[in-house]
Each structure stands twice: as structure tokens, then as C-alpha cells.
Amino acid sequence: MSSEDEGGPHVGTDEEKGRPGPSVPEFYGRWAGLYDAIATVPGVARWRRVAADRVARPGDTVVEMGCGSGANLPHLRERVGPEGRVIGVDLTGPLLERARRRAAPYANVAVVRGDATRPPVTADEVDAVLATFVCGMFEDPAAVVDGWGDLVGPGGRIALMDMTATDDTRGRALNPLFSAFAAASAPGAGPLEVLRAPASRFDSRLTRRVAASRESLVARATERRYETFALGFVGLLSGRIE
Numbered sequence: 001m002s003s004e005d006e007g008g009p010h011v012g013t014d015e016e017k018g019r020p021g022p023s024v025p026e027f028y029g030r031w032a033g034l035y036d037a038i039a040t041v042p043g044v045a046r047w048r049r050v051a052a053d054r055v056a057r058p059g060d061t062v063v064e065m066g067c068g069s070g071a072n073l074p075h076l077r078e079r080v081g082p083e084g085r086v087i088g089v090d091l092t093g094p095l096l097e098r099a100r101r102r103a104a105p106y107a108n109v110a111v112v113r114g115d116a117t118r119p120p121v122t123a124d125e126v127d128a129v130l131a132t133f134v135c136g137m138f139e140d141p142a143a144v145v146d147g148w149g150d151l152v153g154p155g156g157r158i159a160l161m162d163m164t165a166t167d168d169t170r171g172r173a174l175n176p177l178f179s180a181f182a183a184a185s186a187p188g189a190g191p192l193e194v195l196r197a198p199a200s201r202f203d204s205r206l207t208r209r210v211a212a213s214r215e216s217l218v219a220r221a222t223e224r225r226y227e228t229f230a231l232g233f234v235g236l237l238s239g240r241i242e
């Protein structure tokens, strides 16, 4: 494992597209407190427990890509036990500080600043990868997930949990609201984009990227399992690399 070189992350920012807007670390750094509060509400903790259950086994080394404030770390630590290891990777300093505090009680949990699209870990040490609410941020999520497949290797496990618009009949009426939420939580989107989001379907890029990440895992994984939460707005896909 190595610390991040400070080179630019491979994430799609509005700056890269010629529009002014904060980068991913700037955006999440600014909202770190609020993000952490949302990330740790009790209902969300249940999804996180299930995701940790699907991906981690006792004694495993698990890497969490885009670990944010570390809300998954205690669940992963519980699953791998004292013999395993958990490594959180993220780009955003203020979120990593929170993750580091959350990891502090455990000798075998570490967080490192790095780019999840070029993970700062070597293949021979990783049994499993977890990524929650991250894949929608990558320009080429299929390639990133494929790279994670190489990282864990045959027999390794990957779990991806993401939010998208829902097909569930009980939740469909809320899709316009979800679109506004997607705009409000996207680096670079302003108030006008949030207001227009339900009509412009701001969330369609997110949904497309999440679909691409899932297809990439489906193409390589066996023992696949897909579960949904929150009226289908949250999907968890897990599997073992063939």
C-alpha cells in the first residue's frame, strides 16, 4: 500500500468539461459534516451491514473504495474480525479525517488518501472490494469495476451499492424528487439545475453510470446477488469473480 501521489483523480468534474464547479474533494470537503450525518442515519446503517455481510469473510483483507467518512468501516471490521484487515480509500481530506477517527479503535483498520480508479493497493493483498454510492461518480465505471476485478482476482468478492431512480411501483412517483436529490448532491450542480432536475432528469447520467458498473461486475462474477432497499432506490449487487 502506498499513500496517494497528489496527481489528479480520474473523476468527471465540471471543471474538466469547461464549466466552473468544485472538484469532488472540494465538494465533499465543504459538506463533510452534513454528509457524515446523512451517511450514518440508522436506516442506512442496516444497508451497510448487509453490504459488509455480502462482501467480507473472517480473515479477509477488504478495500473500501471511496470510503467517505468511514460509515462502512465498523461493519467491515466486524465481518473480517481481528485476523482480517480493512483499508478505506478516498480522495477527500475532511471525510478521511472522520473515517480515520472512526477507524481509530481498531488496529486492523486503516484509511489512505488515494484514487479509487487507480487504487493504491497491490493485487496480492486484496480479497474483496466494497464501493457504496461511488460508482456513479466515475467517467468510465465499467473499466474501474473491471480493474477492481483484477485487483481481487479469481475467487475475490466485490459488492456495489448505489442509488438510482426506481422501477418499483411503490416508489416511482418519487423519481422526480430523486432527480432533484441527485442534482443537489452532485459536485458542480447549482440551484437552477436542482430546480430543473425533475424535468431534465438530471439523474439519468448517474443511472447510466451505475448500470455500466453493474454490467461490468455481472460480466465477471458468479454467485451474484442483487438486493434492493428504500423502495428500489438503493441497489446492492454482489458477486465472486470467476
Ligand SMILES: C[S@@+](CC[C@H](N)C(=O)[O-])C[C@H]1O[C@@H](n2cnc3c(N)ncnc32)[C@H](O)[C@@H]1O
Pocket (backbone or CB within 6 Å): 009, 010, 011, 024, 025, 028, 039, 065, 066, 067, 068, 069, 070, 071, 089, 090, 091, 092, 095, 114, 115, 116, 117, 131, 132, 133, 134, 137
Ligand atoms: C457519495 S460519497 C459515498 C461515501 C461512502 N462510500 C458512503 O457510503 O458513505 C462518494 C465518495 O466517493 C469519493 N470519491 C469520488 N471519486 C473518488 C475517486 N476517484 N477515488 C476515491 N474516492 C472518490 C468522494 O470523495 C466521496 O467520499
